Amino acid sequence: MTPPELLRHLYNVAVARSHPAVVLPAHLPAxxxxxxxxxxxxxxxxxxxxxxxxxxxxxxxxxxxxxxxxxxxxxxxxxxxxxxxxxxxxxxxxxxxxxxxxxxxxxxxxxxxxxxxxxxxxxxxxxxxxxxxxxxxxxxxxxxxxxxxxxxxxxxxxxxxxxxxxxxxxxxxxxxxxxxxxxxxxxxxxxxxxxxxxxxxxxxxxxxxxxxxxxxxxxxxxxxxxxxxxxxxxxxxxxxxxxxxxxxxxxxxxxxxxxxxxxxxxxxxxxxxxTPQDMLEAAAQAAREAGLQAHILSDRMEGEARDVGKLHAALGLQVARHQQPFKPPCVLLSGGETTVTLDAIAQQTGSGGRCSALMLSAALALQGEPGVWMLAADTDGIDGHSEAAGAFITPDTLARAQALGLDARAMLHAHDSGHFFEALGDRLMPGPTFTNVNDFRAVLIR
Missing domain, CATH: 3.40.50.10180 (Glycerate kinase, MOFRL-like N-terminal domain)
Incomplete structure (x- = not known):
């Protein structure tokens, strides 16, 4: 599997583990x-x-x-x-x-x-x-x-x-x-x-x-x-x-x-x-079956989406450059719910949601770091006011955006991450998943 395919697979496993058809029958009373x-x-x-x-x-x-x-x-x-x-x-x-x-x-x-x-x-x-x-x-x-x-x-x-x-x-x-x-x-x-x-x-x-x-x-x-x-x-x-x-x-x-x-x-x-922890444990097991070390950072990461994106990028950089606190190849997993504080202009013109905003912020922080891929997506299949669940970033995300004339920093400031990833073709679009255990995030370092 390519890195984006692997990240998509981990997301699918996390969602499937949380589907009502799988988890509900065992809890029914007489x-x-x-x-x-x-x-x-x-x-x-x-x-x-x-x-x-x-x-x-x-x-x-x-x-x-x-x-x-x-x-x-x-x-x-x-x-x-x-x-x-x-x-x-x-x-x-x-x-x-x-x-x-x-x-x-x-x-x-x-x-x-x-x-x-x-x-x-x-x-x-x-x-x-x-x-x-x-x-x-x-x-x-x-x-x-x-x-x-x-x-x-x-x-x-x-x-x-x-x-x-x-x-x-x-x-x-x-x-x-x-x-x-x-x-x-x-x-x-x-x-x-x-x-x-x-x-x-x-x-x-x-x-x-x-x-x-x-x-x-x-x-x-x-x-x-x-x-x-x-x-x-x-x-x-x-x-x-x-x-x-x-x-x-x-x-x-x-x-x-x-x-x-x-x-x-x-x-x-x-x-x-x-719960979010359940889906993270399922994804971690799937990553190990794919030959990667898997590390769950937290099932409850909160904060402004831009800040949480920077945090995930910083962890990815530390592993990629210094093999700390984990050695690559590995995947870092997290869940939780971020927030996006909107101004009046963004409410009218912006596109996307908290997951795509987190990804755009992470891409800017990574600056094309080789060997680091990321995914953030809502497990319900819908990221904010968007038809996508979230987005991928790759080592060449910013380079491809620049070739298309996209200003990543300006689009993040304008809360327009949805249009950014739509132009790149890097949105995750599963449609409604019929479950909801919050956001899923994965950082792949090779």
């Missing part, structure tokens, strides 16, 4: 005496619903509604089986089998009317439950935008404005979700409170650094340890513009979420079924 109702939200929720439907006994009651991003509904006949999953690992439905769980689509990363409609439908599905029933919640990254129910006195427009502010301010995902949980009528454990006497099992695919359940889809079905005071601190730190009345409600603690120990969670449990 059917209850009564009904089983499935709810969920996130980029992976469609595939999670398909995998659950396929694995659930055909003679046991099953119904429900989940919401996923537009274009992320897998085909019923084949969507449960990822390309690199072996047949004995993956649940696959029978040909032509009817779906028992409805999969709706809505907008991400900013909520829309379809998301509001889907949320109301999910709430309606929880009506009339008994202690003999069971609710299974399927949560994954992206659910914060897809599951949307504005606070009393707020409208969808207000929630859309909040999401836009959070996207461009540069806050970490933990800070962003602290705000989302408190300024929502459905997040921060509130959805769990609608299940009445029925027990609930949350199955979650983590796309957040640290794998905190309250941060996955902003924790609609789990306790929230953060407070209104924490929310106010984030609002002040990033200068978010919110109505004065809402700020006063936060100061009075009127928008507090459900906390650990709340009786609502007495019959609830939650499990992580796929």
């Amino acid at each position: 059917p209850p005496q009564g009904r089983t109702v499935v709810i969920g939200a996130g980029k992976a929720s469609g595939a999670m619903a398909r995998a659950l439907d396929a694995a659930w006994p055909a003679d046991r009651p099953l119904s429900g509604i989940v919401v996923t991003r537009y274009g992320h509904v897998p085909p019923w006949a084949s969507g449960c089986v990822p390309p690199l999953a072996s047949a004995h690992d993956a649940a696959s439905p029978g040909e032509g089998a009817p779906a028992r769980i409805t999969v709706l689509e809505a907008a991400h990363p900013v909520p829309d009317e379809a998301g509001l409609h889907a949320t109301h439908a999910i709430v309606a599905a929880l009506q009339g439950l008994t202690a003999d029933d069971l609710v299974i919640a399927l949560m994954s990254g992206g659910g914060s935008a897809l599951l949307t129910l504005p606070l009393p006195g707020w409208a969808l427009f207000d929630e859309q404005d909040l999401h836009r502010q959070l996207l461009r301010c540069g806050a970490s995902i933990t800070e962003v979700n602290t705000v989302r949980r408190h300024l929502s009528a459905i997040k921060g454990g509130r959805l769990a409170g609608l299940c009445g006497p029925a027990p609930m099992l949350t199955l979650a695919i983590s796309d957040v650094p640290g794998d905190h359940l309250e941060d996955i889809a902003s924790g609609p079905t789990v306790p929230d340890p953060t407070t209104c005071a924490d929310t106010l601190a984030v609002i002040d730190r990033y200068g978010l513009a919110l109505p004065a009345a809402l700020i006063q409600q936060l100061r009075r603690g009127e928008l507090e979420t459900l906390k650990p120990g709340d009786p609502v969670f007495a019959r609830h449990s939650a499990r992580l079924i796929a």
Whole structure:
């Protein structure tokens, strides 16, 4: 395999290891005496619903509604089986089998009317439950935008404005979700409170650094340890513009979420079924099978995308030039979620996402270093406002860009990394992968 082919292979292995068809069936409980109702939200929720439907006994009651991003509904006949999953690992439905769980689509990363409609439908599905029933919640990254129910006195427009502010301010995902949980009528454990006497099992695919359940889809079905005071601190730190009345409600603690120990969670449990560490370990094993030493740097690297790109480049240079702290040939792997702080101009003219921005910054730092290749891509198949998952860089990236008349530094400054890698033909474009375990990064040194 060429270096880019090897990097693509490692990405494919990481994604396949995290696919719901592979990881979900082993976590399913025995059917209850009564009904089983499935709810969920996130980029992976469609595939999670398909995998659950396929694995659930055909003679046991099953119904429900989940919401996923537009274009992320897998085909019923084949969507449960990822390309690199072996047949004995993956649940696959029978040909032509009817779906028992409805999969709706809505907008991400900013909520829309379809998301509001889907949320109301999910709430309606929880009506009339008994202690003999069971609710299974399927949560994954992206659910914060897809599951949307504005606070009393707020409208969808207000929630859309909040999401836009959070996207461009540069806050970490933990800070962003602290705000989302408190300024929502459905997040921060509130959805769990609608299940009445029925027990609930949350199955979650983590796309957040640290794998905190309250941060996955902003924790609609789990306790929230953060407070209104924490929310106010984030609002002040990033200068978010919110109505004065809402700020006063936060100061009075009127928008507090459900906390650990709340009786609502007495019959609830939650499990992580796929994490960034899982996908990194799978990629590391694949690299070793290809004859390379593999080293996992971290599953939770955060920060501004440009800075994280420079860090990966610096590590690649140290290994390439000094054989420290590892000897080549080897691959360095990391996961996590970076941020990109946008200005008003970039919001209108820029192209790409955090992975392509990280790659362009790394290319500039490497300056064509021989023997170093890199890949950064989002495991959901979509990098920001882009049709690509991410991008590759090679030792000749800057030279080829210069031959095309591209100014790499200017395009990075203009948040236009997407157009940069599109012109080079170095984007990774798998399409929706139907899972989401955050960003995957690999530095190959030969």
